[in-house]
Amino acid sequence: MANDMKENVSFSPMDTSSVKSNFDGSTSFKTLSLPTGVKEFLCTVNNVLSALELQIAPCLSEFTKHEITLIKETSLLIKEAAALTSPKINDLCLARYSKDRRWYRAIVKEIQERIEQATVFYIDFHDTERVSYTNLKEMPNQLFMFPQRSFRVKLHGVKRNQNYEDKKVLQSLRTCLCNYSKVYARVHYPFNYHANNGDHSEVGKFDLIEVELFENRHKKKLAYQSLIDNWMLIPKK
Secondary structure, three states: OHHHHHHOOOOOHHHHOOOOOOOOOHHHOOEOOOOOOOOEEEEEEEEEOOOOEEEEEEOOHHHHHHHHHHHHHHHHHOOOOOEOOOOOOOOEEEEEOOOOOOEEEEEEEEEEHHHOEEEEEEOOOOEEEEEEHHHEEEOOHHHHHOOEOOEEEEEOOEEEOOOOOHHHHHHHHHHHHOOOOOEEEEEEOOOOOOHHHHOOOOOOOOOOEEEEEEOOOOOOOEOOHHHHHOOOEEEOO
16 A cells, blocks of 8 residues: 555545545544645645545655654554454554555444454545455554654635535546646645644644645646636635
């Protein structure tokens, strides 16, 4: 999955997500904040959450170091981690991703007891997948100290045209962003972003970072310009 993220726009939410999570485990982990002074960066898009909100992972050395350390620590701890034989809804766990057979932090969203399968939400990649009980393990306490690798942002300077349903704009935005393995983000910080030493783990306490997304640093045309041209997104006054 880690390699997938470096090569693709997303882990797989654009085409495989099937469960909308009400509790995603985010309050159990801190979120990395952008280093002071960073105004633009290359990033991958993990998921499109709504017509205006995205989950992104910056391609910055600070984030990469945390990700590598988390992967190494997980690989060491998985050998001793206890099997999660009787999962419950909202259990935090480790789940083995079907594509690369590696273990990642997850939360149990649905249970199918008869066939011993569970739908899990991968905390660091914001995607869902159904796995068998044999691919679930209890999350070691050491892994709770690692912050999430991605965070929510909001598109800057635009709002959804009320003549279009959020779902329709969301799907169009996903289609646009699927054309890019990575996008270039220009940042617009909320006034309170760097307060409290950059701890943004409490949802709603801090305003979201706003971003403009481009194909690369040299492009002036937004990656989602077609939505503006079609009046799905309109300038925010």
